[in-house]
Amino acid sequence: MGITVAETLDDALGAVADRPGAQVLSGGTDFMVEVNFGQRRPTDVVALRRVAELRGFHRRNGSVELGAGLTYSRMQQPEIADLVPALAQAARTVGSPQIRNAGTLGGNLGTSSPAGDTLPVLAALDASIEVASARGRRTLGLDELIVGPKQNSLEPDELIVGATVPVASGPQEFLKIGTRNAMVIAVCSVALVVDGEGAPCAARWGPPDR
């Protein structure tokens, strides 16, 4: 198996462009589970963990650009929790501390599972998702990126760069129902965002087969 450990976003984009069939690895918390269960057999991997450009966030006027490499642990920190409280609440419910230290926003989007805990938050906030390839960049709505359970519209040479959401201008809440209280996949989750300057917007996200 060939592994390219990208140091910059350009390195990563070049690697996926040059190596058709290469699979993208971020925190590995979904990827490696699929490898262990024999559902994924990568021969070529591009690892994003060291790409600093993906791991940060930037506040620009009334919005926040969240990098695809942001971990759940980082999303829980006050610097992000103060700007997007529902995202921090969702991050707090994900897995164990080890999973929260490794798992990323981009990986949650890349897996495109109906049970992904960041997804109702991004839906309620009407997030713009930025994707890039060596050919250029495009911006998608969540419903344009995720087109079915565990299906997305990414081209093989495209990476998720991040998501842009508005800074909270009113209360936000995230709630998740599972089969037990902790370390559980969502049966149903809900995010509620009150837009202090507009109308309330709520999004429900749940596995369709339950």
Ligand SMILES: Cc1cc2nc3c(=O)[nH]c(=O)nc-3n(C[C@H](O)[C@H](O)[C@H](O)COP(=O)(O)OP(=O)(O)OC[C@H]3O[C@@H](n4cnc5c(N)ncnc54)[C@H](O)[C@@H]3O)c2cc1C
């Ligand atoms: C024990 C356990 C508990 C879990 N609990 C939860 C939970 O409570 N809630 C929840 O939502 N999830 C949970 N998960 C799933 C997982 O942790 C999340 O989906 C996490 O966000 C995946 O991120 P990652 O960085 O590990 O992605 P990876 O496993 O590295 O990648 C996941 C997928 O996304 C693709 N990908 C990753 N980054 C990018 C990118 N930048 N551009 C394009 N494609 C990309 C990969 O190719 C792969 O297909 C759990 C997993 C485990 C093992």
